[in-house]
Amino acid sequence: MKKEAVIIDYGMGNLWSVKSALNFIGVETLVTSDPKKIVSAKILILPGVGAFRRAMTSLNERGISKAIVEAVGRKESKILGICLGMQLLGQSSTENGFTDGLGLITSKSEKFNNDDNSDIKIPHVGFNSVYFPEKSILFKQLERGSDFYFTHSYKMTMSNLEGLESTAQYAGDFLAAYENENIFATQFHPEKSQSNGLRLLNNFIMA
């Protein structure tokens, strides 16, 4: 039987490319905003392009926030948050004013800082090397420092999190990926990272 991933549709984000990447590696996909389907899903993907505050409002209004937290709480299902989707899994963000997140990762999102006239361009956009702990499941069969595609102006901070932290460097280290039991997240876009990203998506599905 083929595995099915449920891609959460909350009116934001590029669902098409996540869907085609999963289909490419032989995974069926269901794109839905129905909380009932999300609660009962085994494999969840939370994609996201856009602003944190708007996204959180949309998740709350549609009853999706509760559905995600409930599904993940049961531990039989797993979730992968991608880009904004990763930040939404966190505690909060300061984008367009302070906003609470889903609280599944105990880290906050804040803007890259170039106020000190450093030559850092914002957004952080392009392929960058990711360094992961050896025990990582997401990065199995990938080389240390493998390249993944990022595009974001806000980043998640590292703060001795419970799970495994992978990092990338841009104006210092930031959280590039996270994994803890059934919660997985990447700040980069695996669906836009050529074969490296497809490998990572496959690792998540098999985890």
Place this chain on the structure above:
Amino acid sequence: MLKKRLIFILLLNNGKFVLSRNFRLQEVGDIKWLQTHYNFSSISRAIDELIILDVSRNYVNSELFLDTVKEITRGCFVPITVGGHLQSLEQAKKFLDSGADKLLVNSNIFFQEELIFELASEYGQQCIVACLDFKKKLDNIEIFTSQGSMNQLGNAKNILEKTLKLPVGELILNSIDRDGTGQGLDFEILSLLPNLLDKPIIFSGGVGNPIHLLEGLRNKQIDAVATANLFNFVGDGLFNARSYLTQNGVNLATWNNAFSEIKKEPVI
């Protein structure tokens, strides 16, 4: 460390791929032609990003354009910027639903600034790529819109500064004089950019061979070089260009996994 980028541009005119020279278009074929002769999914393995533009002059069949975008993006796992005739939020959503990750704005910079703000608040700044087409007139650099037909009066330096202050994530600078000529990039406009450049710059217009790409990517102000020169990079052209660039010290991303291997793996 953040890598430099090699970007390919596909131009579509009423559903047909075209080559552009100084913004004059020459039709080369439809999507079937592209897939048959170029196996585009495979070519896309050698690039960091793809830009697909609707450069239709008059009649715009956006459904035909977006169907083609979907067809192209199905097998491409790189970021995709889509643009051309973008005039509303609804249209932007359609672009994104067809495989776009980023939206290109051009004439909007001058006539629809409000739309750029709306797009940014809906999708974030990183989703918006501004593109300015420039031409040299005597010793002056001038900015043109409407596919190179309309001269935007005003000092180019001021226009660049104003554009970089808009809520956009990146800026493409494209030389109309060099477009499709293969004579190499025209770097002069770079001197008009602000000293403290806080947004990535994509440079295009005139790339005819890997040396031109190297010249562009070695430039400190340039983050990415784009080319729409289909014929110069046919077959292994882009793969070879990429390894030439890496051998010459350009810091480009590497992808070590074989696509075929991942695709074949049964996920059961």
